[in-house]
Amino acid sequence: MRLLIDVREGDWATFYGHYGDWTAWRLGRLESFGPSSSRGADDTSARWHELHEAALDQAFEISVPPSTTVSDCLAHALREARRRGVAQPEAGPPADGAGLFLGGRIVRTWLADPATDERYEDGLTLEQAGLAEDDLVVLCVERTAQGDYCMGPAANPAALLEHLQLAMNGTAPADGPRLWGVLLYTTADVELATYVRTHFEDLNALSGPNTRVFVVERQARWAEARKYWRAHLEPELYRVLSSMRWLHWQPYDPQGAYKIAAVLKVDPELLPCLVFFDSRPGLPWGERKIVFPVEDVTPRYFRTLFGRIAKVLGSVPPEGEPLPVDGHGPLSFASRPDSAESDTRTALRALLHSGRGPDLDGAAFAAVETAQRAIREALRPAPAPSTDYHLDNCRVILTPGASVTENFYFNGQNTTFINRPVDTVVQDFQNQHGTALCHEELRSLLRLTLSSTDLADAERDEAAAAVHDLARLTAEPEPDAPGVRLRAERLREMLAGAADIAQPALAIIASVVAAVTG
Structure with missing residues (x-):
């Protein structure tokens, strides 16, 4: 089993706050995550690799059997860290005087989960501890304090997405956004669930101050969420997002998502989709809604979608300026810790009845409803040139003995031929x-x-x-x-x-x- 080891060494102040605080601090200072980057190239996965390299620039790999105990792995990782010079000698400065010596005697050493900061139990094997190939493990070396501190509040990387939770932000302020919606998808829509996290600031900016969109997910136990995300994310992205505690939420399974869709009276075959609803009081439940199926998980698609909506809302006469929510954009997660589908449905019902009144909300919804056909047309990719029998990315089944009297041209890397x-x-x-x-x-x-x-x-x-x-x-x-x-x-x-x-x-x-x- 190959593990990536990151070393945290120092006195108690080093371990103040969460492991992911440093990653979040780095994220805020990388140019690739600045405001201009959200309008950059469509392929922005490179910036997460850049963050991975910046946050784990001194991390190193070790290879150990899954049957190794945590205590033996700790000893091996500590020896390797000292050999590489990323951890201090047990006592006294290095013989050559190189590097900054932290001083103080060692109080304790342990291995920790970067996503929860929980200590792995020494007697467990790595497999029993839930570790797998390419996982990140934090080697913690606490030393005695060399002075006193006056500590301010530590950064909380999870808070960057906490404002996206419906349970915290589901009540509409008196002069809140004009248009309300939810983004519905299931565990099968991994690409969309990942996109929400890797492009959250882009989606926040695109949805604008007059639109508030909630993402319907659930907060799962870390062991369950870890299994889901580890299977679907590349190691670098998994390590960065998990240490920032952005993977504790995951989509509902299809059954749970369909129950929530039923609350909004949305047909299951339309998922994944973005649903806007008319929240004016007195309307029958789910009577008026606008559904935009998400057919392409790309920046171009969402920029077109929200850009067209913003243009439509710009034509609605304002009735007072809407205020931003906690200084953040309007994208939100719809759930709460350890909630079942029924809790989310309750939150959605409360949200649907929390509009600002018939004039402003009603006018905004009516304007988008009128323009929905034109918006859907704009979302469709430009059709390929009309040529007969040119097929891309197809599944072709060849029947033995059959004859073909026409010429077919099959293109695309995903074209497969059966038999x-x-x-x-x-x-x-x-x-x-x-x-x-x-x-x-x-x-x-x-x-x-x-x-x-x-x-x-x-x-x-x-x-x-x-x-x-x-x-x-x-x-x-x-x-x-x-x-x-x-x-x-x-x-x-x-x-x-x-x-x-x-x-x-x-x-x-x-x-x-x-x-x-x-």
Whole structure:
């Protein structure tokens, strides 16, 4: 098991506040998170990698078996930290006098979870403690204090998203926003749930002062939330967001989300979607609403959506200026700690009856309702040039013995062909990825996958696509090691249950990961 170790060493003041405070402090000072960045390039994932590098610039990796006890892992990590010079000697300054010596005797040492600051129990194995490959662990070394402090309040990174919770902000102020809405999605909509976190400041700015949108999620136990997010986020993003306590919330499962959608009288097939409702008192429950299905999770989509809405609301005569909520934008999480779906539905019902009166809220809703068709048209991507039989990113099933009398052109990296001869597929793979690192091993892995009789057709298709993804990543001049590890792990999960190929397939995957990551 490979773990990333970050060292915190000092007196009690070093451990004042949460581990993620330092990450939040860094976030506020990176230019890539400044106001101008929210209008930058569509692909903004690089800024989170930049934050990861800035916050964990002295972190290092260790490799230990999952059966290692926490106490043994602590000893190993401490030795390695001192060898690398990122932790102080047990007593006295370094012999060469290099570096800043913190002084004081060691009071205690322990390993901690960066997302909760909880200490891992020494007697547990790493596996029992819930740790997994590429997890971040904090090595804490507390020394005696060298002086007195007058401490101010520590930054709380979780507070950056606390203002997004409906339970805290669900009551409309007397002169609050004009238009109210909720963003509905489920655990299956991982891309949208991730986008809400990585682009929260962009969404806040885009929704503007006259629109307030609540994101319907639930606060889960960390063990449950950790399992969900770890499976869907690349390691760097998972480490940064979890240490800032931004992953304690997660989407409802489909059943829970559909119950909430039923409260708003929204058909389940429209999820994920953004719903605006008329909150004027006296209207039948859920009688008037506007639904915008989220068909594309990109900055372009949301900028178009909120930009068009803002333009429509700009034509509504103002009746007093709405005030910002706690100095933050209007995007909000709809839930509260340890709540069930019924608690969220209660909060939504209260919110729906908290409008500002028929004039301003009603005029804003009516204006957007009138313009909804034009807004939906603007959200649709420009159609491709009209050419017959040119198909992109398709799933093509070839029926043996069938004849085709027309010419079809299939394009796109996600086009898959079912029932093609194995040799043909492997040869195409060789032609496409012959220059990739470990292409021979990946070609063997693809052949094994396609020849498995323990995998269903859909599983075999998905695993073959994952092999292609690995080949594309390893073909880059500087392969994305975290991305390779993430896709390799998913491929391991898919092939582990295929008894006829599991052993050789997992061995090939391990060798490819080792060749890329060293």
